[in-house]
Amino acid sequence: MRVAIVGAGVIGLSTALCVHERFHALVPQLQLEVYADRFTPHTTSDGAAGLWQPYLSDGGGLQETVWNKETFEHLLGYLGSPEAKEMGLFLISGYNLFTQPVPDPSWKNIVLGFRNLTPKELELFPGYSYGWFNTALMLECRSYLPWLTNRLAQRGVKFFHRKVESFQEMFAQGIDVVINCTGVRAGELQPDPALQPARGQVIKVLAPWVKHFIITHDIESGIYSSPYVIPGSEFTVLGGIYQEGNWNEENSTQDHKSIWERCCRLLPALQNAKIVQEWSGLRPARPSVRLERESLGHGRSRAEVIHNYGHGGFGITIHWGCAMAAARLLGSILQEKQLGGPP
Amino acid sequence: MASPRVAVVGAGLVGLSTALRITEALPSCRVTILSEQFSPNTTSDVAAGMLIPHTYPGTPIHVQKQWFKETFTYLFAISSSAEAPEAGIHLVSGWQVFKNPPKDEVPFWSDVVLGFRSMSEAELQKFPQHKYGQAFTTLKCDCPPYLLWLENRLKANGVHLHTRKVADLWELHGEYDIVVNCAGIGARQLVGDQQLFPVRGQVLKVHAPWVKNFVRDGDGSTYIYPGVHSITLGGTREKDSWHLSPDSGTTKDIFDRCCSLEPSLQRAQDIRVKVGLRPSRSHVRLQREVLSRGGAKLLVVHNYGHGAGGFSVHRGTAEEAARLVAECIAALQGSLSRAKL
Numbered sequence: 245m246r247v248a249i250v251g252a253g254v255i256g257l258s259t260a261l262c263v264h265e266r267f268h269a270l271v272p273q274l275q276l277e278v279y280a281d282r283f284t285p286h287t288t289s290d291g292a293a294g295l296w297q298p299y300l301s302d303g304g305g306l307q308e309t310v311w312n313k314e315t316f317e318h319l320l321g322y323l324g325s326p327e328a329k330e331m332g333l334f335l336i337s338g339y340n341l342f343t344q345p346v347p348d349p350s351w352k353n354i355v356l357g358f359r360n361l362t363p364k365e366l367e368l369f370p371g372y373s374y375g376w377f378n379t380a381l382m383l384e385c386r387s388y389l390p391w392l393t394n395r396l397a398q399r400g401v402k403f404f405h406r407k408v409e410s411f412q413e414m415f416a417q418g419i420d421v422v423i424n425c426t427g428v429r430a431g432e433l434q435p436d437p438a439l440q441p442a443r444g445q446v447i448k449v450l451a452p453w454v455k456h457f458i459i460t461h462d463i464e465s466g467i468y469s470s471p472y473v474i475p476g477s478e479f480t481v482l483g484g485i486y487q488e489g490n491w492n493e494e495n496s497t498q499d500h501k502s503i504w505e506r507c508c509r510l511l512p513a514l515q516n517a518k519i520v521q522e523w524s525g526l527r528p529a530r531p532s533v534r535l536e537r538e539s540l541g542h543g544r545s546r547a548e549v550i551h552n553y554g555h556g557g558f559g560i561t562i563h564w565g566c567a568m569a570a571a572r573l574l575g576s577i578l579q580e581k582q583l584g585g586p587p
Numbered sequence: 588m589a590s591p592r593v594a595v596v597g598a599g600l601v602g603l604s605t606a607l608r609i610t611e612a613l614p615s616c617r618v619t620i621l622s623e624q625f626s627p628n629t630t631s632d633v634a635a636g637m638l639i640p641h642t643y644p645g646t647p648i649h650v651q652k653q654w655f656k657e658t659f660t661y662l663f664a665i666s667s668s669a670e671a672p673e674a675g676i677h678l679v680s681g682w683q684v685f686k687n688p689p690k691d692e693v694p695f696w697s698d699v700v701l702g703f704r705s706m707s708e709a710e711l712q713k714f715p716q717h718k719y720g721q722a723f724t725t726l727k728c729d730c731p732p733y734l735l736w737l738e739n740r741l742k743a744n745g746v747h748l749h750t751r752k753v754a755d756l757w758e759l760h761g762e763y764d765i766v767v768n769c770a771g772i773g774a775r776q777l778v779g780d781q782q783l784f785p786v787r788g789q790v791l792k793v794h795a796p797w798v799k800n801f802v803r804d805g806d807g808s809t810y811i812y813p814g815v816h817s818i819t820l821g822g823t824r825e826k827d828s829w830h831l832s833p834d835s836g837t838t839k840d841i842f843d844r845c846c847s848l849e850p851s852l853q854r855a856q857d858i859r860v861k862v863g864l865r866p867s868r869s870h871v872r873l874q875r876e877v878l879s880r881g882g883a884k885l886l887v888v889h890n891y892g893h894g895a896g897g898f899s900v901h902r903g904t905a906e907e908a909a910r911l912v913a914e915c916i917a918a919l920q921g922s923l924s925r926a927k928l
Contacts, residue, residue: 323713329854334797335713337680337724356710357722365701365724368667368678377702377724379680379710379800453677453815455799477797513671 245273245581246418247574250408250433251425252280253287254385254563255552257392259423262567263574264399271578277419278396281407284389288427289559291446291525293474293481294332294384295457296561298351299467308533309350311565316354318564319381332387332477337379338457339365341372346463348376355380369510372460380457383560384476408433411540415547421577423550423570428528430553436534439554441526443490444468444483445499447507449517451480460484460510468557471506479520482507486557488529495522530554535566537573548577588923590617591916594759596777597769597891598622598748600631600730600901603737605769605890608905609912610744616912619763620741623752623773626734630771633790633863634898635812635819636675636728638662639683639803640696641896645870648695654903656699661902662726675732675815680724681801682706684717684848689805696899700725714848717804727801728898729814753777756878760885765915767888767908772866774891780872783892785864787828789837791820791845793855802848807895809844811852818855820845824895826867833860868892873904875911886915 249260260278267274284290296319298312322328323335339361352358361375369375397403408414411433414422426433428441454475462470471484484506485499500522508514534551541547552570555562593616595606606618626632640655642648666676684706697703706720714720738748753759756778759766768774775783795818803810812819820841838860846852872892878885890908893900 324850326850326853328851329797332797334799334851336799357704357707359702359704362702377680382797451672452796453672453675455677455679455813475799512667512669515669516672 245271245420245578246275246277247421247423248277248279248414248419249423249425250279250414251427251553252278252283252389252403253425253427254289254389254559255427255555255566256280256425257389257396258563259425259552259567259570260396260401261392262564262571263423264396264401266571267574267578268399276401277404278401279404279406279408281405283403283405284393285386287385287389288525288527289385289389291523292385292560293446293476293483294382294388294560295336295474296381296383297459298349298558298561299556300346300349300461305532308562311562311569312351312558313354314565314568315562316381319383327391330387331391332382332384334382334477335379336382336457336475337377339369339459340376341369341458341460342374343372343462345374346461352378369458382476385560411547411549415541419547421548421550421574423552423574425552427553427555428526430528430534430551439528439530439534440488441491442529442556443485443487443492443524443526444557445485445495445503445522445524446481446483447500447503447519448479448481448521448523449514449519451475451514451517453513454480454511458510471503471510473507473511473514480517482514486527491526493524493526495524527557528554528559529556533562533566535569537577550574588764588916588920590615591765591919592616592763593618593765593767593912594763595620595767595769596622596753596756597771597773598625599629599769599771600734600897601771601890601893601904602769603734603741604901605767605905605908606746607737607740607744608902608909609767610741610746612909613913613916616916618746620746620748621751621753622748623750625748625750626731626738629734630863630866631734631897632730633788633861634730635790635810635814635821636730636733636898637801637812638700638726638728638899640694640899641894643870643894643896645868651900652695652699654900655696656903657906658900658902659699659726662728666726670736672815673732674736675729677727677729677815678724679727679801679813680722681803682710682714682720682722683803683805684711684714684720685805686717688719697723716847727812727814729816732815756885756887757880760883764919765886765888765912767890767912769890771891771893772864774866774872774889778889780892783866783868784827785829786867786894787823787825787830787862787864788821789823789833789841789860789862791838791841792817792859792861793820793852794818794857795852795855797851798849804848809841809848811845811849820852829864831862831864833862865894866892867894871900871904873907873911875914886919888912888915
């Protein structure tokens with residue numbers, strides 16, 4: 245029983261691990277393979293700062309909120325373990341800033357210590373009159389993806405560095421189920437007008453005195469189009485670009501200027517920060533995550549695809565909940581083939 | 588008196604910040620700093636520099652609160668300015684956790700720090716051995732950067748800094764009009780203050796840049812304070828110990844206690860051990876004194892004995908010391924006018 249995961253970003257690798265953990269003992273003949281044309285550190289996930297934080301409003305509904313919660317709790321469980329550092333996992337506190345009062349987010353009870361900002365705290369951020377403080381998690385993919393890769397390799401999962409051109413190509417090779425974790429380029433395997441790139445650009449700097457994340461919001465402009473500062477374990481990430489429909493993965497001088505000026509206005513001390521790197525990436529934006537089964541072909545050439553893509557700018561935030569949901573879908577497929585589940 | 592000559596003895600946190608406040612408040616003074624040690628070799632360099640007050644049994648609470656508030660306000664302004672990284676001043680959030688409920692559920696400084704509140708059940712789960720906790724955001728002054736920043740400000744204000752061991756305040760008579768004694772633990776010998784005693788503290792400075800929040804055990808024994816370039820792990824409180832060399836058994840003990848609060852510290856690298864002697868006293872000696880010898884008089888302002896709480900109150904005590912220096916100047920001018928009559 246050959247299952248191929250296509251895509252090796254946070255979604256692909258975590259789905260592979262979840263599936264292997266859940267089924268390898270129950271289905272001894274399960275063979276897991278990961279196919280991707282880009283591996284860490286060249287995936288979209290690698291460029292993200294790694295902050296666990298969903299969007300302000302749960303556009304995808306209750307289901308996405310549940311997946312976010314499952315991810316947070318799964319990660320929280322690893323915090324006290326010796327693996328945490330290797331995973332790139334740690335706690336971080338910080339600020340969400342607004343120019344007007346807003347309703348509390350769906351995730352207020354998922355994060356730790358969520359509260360409104362006091363007037364004295366708001367003095368730190370001229371121009372912002374309302375905000376939140378909470379403690380959340382950071383999961384740095386340039387550590388997490390290698391960690392997932394090692395776990396998978398230890399379990400005998402095989403990796404193939406190549407671009408998959410079609411689902412048919414996989415089935416022709418003898419793959420029984422494809423788990424489609426191809427992110428922003430899922431449209432190349434199957435057209436999906438709902439999936440759009442949402443280009444982001446970030447500047448990585450050395451600013452080790454910054455210990456909090458600071459995310460500003462401009463309700464009119466939309467998510468991530470307002471400056472943000474996120475301190476990682478080595479670098480601090482400055483961002484605030486969200487350009488829907490832009491496929492350009494090259495850094496833009498104009499965007500650099502915009503990020504730099506707005507972040508320095510937010511935190512004047514950043515003027516002294518040394519710039520180390522600049523990066524652009526394409527968030528796989530979609531009105532909701534596509535997480536569903538699809539049967540392709542018919543009769544004897546019927547094959548199954550599980551889609552797991554379209555996580556926008558919250559892939560890290562939601563990844564484990566989605567991995568478990570994808571694993572459940574695989575479970576149904578295995579049961580139908582009378583391979584898995586209780587006898 | 589046109590330009591009173593003021594000698595500040597001691598170049599730790601208290602000496603430097605007091606000297607700076609004097610140059611700001613009394614610009615006519617000519618201030619010189621005399622010290623045996625400068626950063627990075629002062630007691631202050633060992634401390635983490637966290638703004639979490641230590642309670643002095645001999646000082647009224649409202650005075651301690653005033654000192655803390657002045658210090659916090661002063662540093663808060665620097666922390667959000669472009670100078671913050673150079674000065675080593677930054678905000679840090681975290682938790683103070685208790686195995687047994689604290690005497691003061693709401694400490695006197697709770698409304699000076701930012702966002703003070705009790706920890707939620709979910710937050711306490713991270714600390715299974717602790718039953719109660721407080722969450723807040725405060726400031727940290729990293730040393731040496733903060734001390735070097737103070738030294739630079741002083742030099743820009745025309746203050747000279749001299750390496751000199753002052754064995755007796757009377758050495759300075761004639762050279763200076765007013766002496767400000769910020770000798771810290773050195774005051775025990777310098778002015779023979781038997782009420783001043785060392786409380787030895789050993790700390791580890793480690794590289795663990797993923798630790799972004801502070802954790803402090805409310806009993807004061809164990810703490811994890813993230814600084815700009817290193818995390819300070821502590822500590823010990825050994826009353827009357829003058830031992831300045833690190834103890835390896837203590838190092839292991841501190842490391843173990845901190846790892847039990849924050850397991851990821853097991854992966855910390857580059858562990859350096861430091862020892863400092865907190866200049867402890869029931870209350871800070873912050874007063875004027877007129878020393879007499881024969882017919883000669885020496886005007887002294889004492890500002891020492893800050894124990895475990897120096898960083899938290901330094902600006903406040905510097906302000907008070909500067910006021911006392913102003914009183915000394917007025918007294919000198921008074922006696923000069925009387926002399927002229």
